[in-house]
Amino acid sequence: MASTDEVVRKAVSSEFKEFVKSRGLAGELKSLLRTRLVQEFRRRERRLEGHKTIKLSLRTKALVSLIGDYLRWTKKDLSLSVLLPDYGLSPSDMLAEEDIMQALGVLDSQLVLDKENPLLLNIVNGVSNTKRASESARWRTKAPEPPHSLELRICASSQTDPPEGFLTLEEKLRALEDVAAAASAGNDEDRHRRIEERMLRSIELPNARLEAAAQLRAEQRTAREELEREAKEREARFKLVEQRTLERLRLKESELDRRAVSSRETLLRDLEIERAGVREKARACDKVSGG
Numbered sequence: 001m002a003s004t005d006e007v008v009r010k011a012v013s014s015e016f017k018e019f020v021k022s023r024g025l026a027g028e029l030k031s032l033l034r035t036r037l038v039q040e041f042r043r044r045e046r047r048l049e050g051h052k053t054i055k056l057s058l059r060t061k062a063l064v065s066l067i068g069d070y071l072r073w074t075k076k077d078l079s080l081s082v083l084l085p086d087y088g089l090s091p092s093d094m095l096a097e098e099d100i101m102q103a104l105g106v107l108d109s110q111l112v113l114d115k116e117n118p119l120l121l122n123i124v125n126g127v128s129n130t131k132r133a134s135e136s137a138r139w140r141t142k143a144p145e146p147p148h149s150l151e152l153r154i155c156a157s158s159q160t161d162p163p164e165g166f167l168t169l170e171e172k173l174r175a176l177e178d179v180a181a182a183a184s185a186g187n188d189e190d191r192h193r194r195i196e197e198r199m200l201r202s203i204e205l206p207n208a209r210l211e212a213a214a215q216l217r218a219e220q221r222t223a224r225e226e227l228e229r230e231a232k233e234r235e236a237r238f239k240l241v242e243q244r245t246l247e248r249l250r251l252k253e254s255e256l257d258r259r260a261v262s263s264r265e266t267l268l269r270d271l272e273i274e275r276a277g278v279r280e281k282a283r284a285c286d287k288v289s290g291g
Contacts, residue, residue: 015245056087062103065095066120073118082212 056064064087071080084090095103097119106123113122 015249056089058103060087061089061093062095062100064089066100066104066123068094069097069100070118070120073121078213079209082209082216086212 068080
């Protein structure tokens with residue numbers, strides 16, 4: 001046996017369907033749903049077209065793909081999901097390593113490709129090796145300063161130094177080491193400057209990523225609140241329709257009860273009148289037979 005809630009639910013559903021059909025709202029509801037669906041499709045299409053309208057040069061796309069490949073290798077999925085949409089790209093749009101090298105003009109002979117490392121790390125290692133090799137070659141090919149000029153400069157630096165003929169081999173080597181140390185100090189300053197710039201970039205990039213992630217979370221929160229608001233409005237409208245339907249059902253039930261009571265009272269009156277007529281006829285017959 002069905003419970004009272006199920007009976008009421010079925011009655012409300014049936015009454016709601018009849019109400020929608022009687023008022024001609026079925027077509028309007030279907031049209032409204034169809035319109036909202038088309039609007040949603042168009043909104044998503046415009047969003048995709050907005051990303052696709054970003055025109056990137058091949059070099060820019062290669063650089064973005066190079067950074068994206070490194071982020072994927074380091075498992076920075078959140079940073080990758082923020083980087084690619086900013087350039088209107090998806091993970092499938094990223095270039096392969098061969099295409100990146102061709103677009104950036106990087107030759108295979110300049111790199112020692114390690115399949116376990118990302119291309120960006122291989123390029124950095126290759127540049128470092130090339131720079132060290134060029135510096136070593138420059139120091140090897142650099143013409144040494146004539147010994148007599150070096151010795152004269154050393155003698156002129158101090159009046160207490162021994163004359164040229166009395167310089168030992170150890171002193172000459174120490175003078176050469178001083179010259180090399182002066183050049184190395186300049187290289188160290190340049191290297192320290194590059195390290196400081198790299199550290200600044202490494203500090204600024206996470207801040208930019210955090211700002212992009214915060215903006216994305218704010219957009220998602222706004223969209224979620226909008227969906228919740230629409231859901232609450234739909235629920236309120238449905239409850240209002242349900243309440244009105246239940247009210248009409250109660251009115252109809254009370255009307256049916258009133259009609260049933262009225263019909264019963266009418267039948268009882270008619271029956272009583274008929275019984276009174278029968279009794280009158282019976283008394284009349286008794287009088288006739290007694291006379």
